[in-house]
Amino acid sequence: MSPTQPVAHNIPKELLVVMGVSGSGKTTIAKGLQNALGWPFQEGDSLHPAQNVAKMASGQPLTTEDRWPWLIACRTWLEQCATQQTGGILTCSALKRDYRDLLRATGLTPIFIYLHTSTDILLNRLKNRQGHYMPASLLPSQLETLEPPMPDERTLTIDSATPPPQTIAEIISHLSRR
Numbered sequence: 001m002s003p004t005q006p007v008a009h010n011i012p013k014e015l016l017v018v019m020g021v022s023g024s025g026k027t028t029i030a031k032g033l034q035n036a037l038g039w040p041f042q043e044g045d046s047l048h049p050a051q052n053v054a055k056m057a058s059g060q061p062l063t064t065e066d067r068w069p070w071l072i073a074c075r076t077w078l079e080q081c082a083t084q085q086t087g088g089i090l091t092c093s094a095l096k097r098d099y100r101d102l103l104r105a106t107g108l109t110p111i112f113i114y115l116h117t118s119t120d121i122l123l124n125r126l127k128n129r130q131g132h133y134m135p136a137s138l139l140p141s142q143l144e145t146l147e148p149p150m151p152d153e154r155t156l157t158i159d160s161a162t163p164p165p166q167t168i169a170e171i172i173s174h175l176s177r178r
């Protein structure tokens, strides 16, 4: 979606967590949603403690213990959006059910936008992405850790091989029908 397109003002405000493994397109889609909706956007990668970023950059996967303070920071951001009733768009890999439960633990009811595609596409994207600390070598551990959202979770599942403008239109259409 082009940044010059008008902001969609009439969509009921929600908390959106754009989730999926590294390279699934979280940042790309979240920025497009921010342009279209005008709601606050937080890049989840920016909430990681420095030692988590250093660990991933050195090629080591995070443990659940490593992720916990980061997930709490993600939840705090969502709570602020809920309090201010601004809506909100957060990127967060949210790979496991327990992690998503933590994001919901204080009564928040975010919609998880789950982006998924083939391993080949993900690997290709990560190998070609410039200026990001996350090495492509960590993709297998991301995929092993992933527990896709279950039917009882509030989720919109998206094939992330779809062109981003089409994905953003699909998400907005879903939100407008709620």
Ligand SMILES: Nc1ncnc2c1ncn2[C@@H]1O[C@H](COP(=O)(O)OP(=O)(O)O)[C@@H](O)[C@H]1O
Residues within 6 Å of the ligand: 020, 021, 022, 023, 024, 025, 026, 027, 028, 029, 091, 125, 126, 128, 129, 130, 160, 161, 162, 163, 164
């Ligand atoms: N739907 C798409 N089609 C083609 N390339 C994409 C698509 N979504 C993202 N990309 C590209 O793939 C790479 C990873 O996307 P990114 O948004 O950084 O993913 P994530 O935040 O999930 O790690 C980036 O170089 C981005 O431009």
Ligand SMILES: O=C(O)[C@H](O)[C@@H](O)[C@H](O)[C@H](O)COP(=O)(O)O
Residues within 6 Å of the ligand: 021, 022, 023, 026, 027, 045, 056, 062, 067, 093, 094, 095, 134, 142
């Ligand atoms: O839980 C994790 O292992 C990390 O959060 C990871 O899932 C995240 O993907 C990285 O921070 C890389 O960032 P990108 O997802 O933007 O590539």
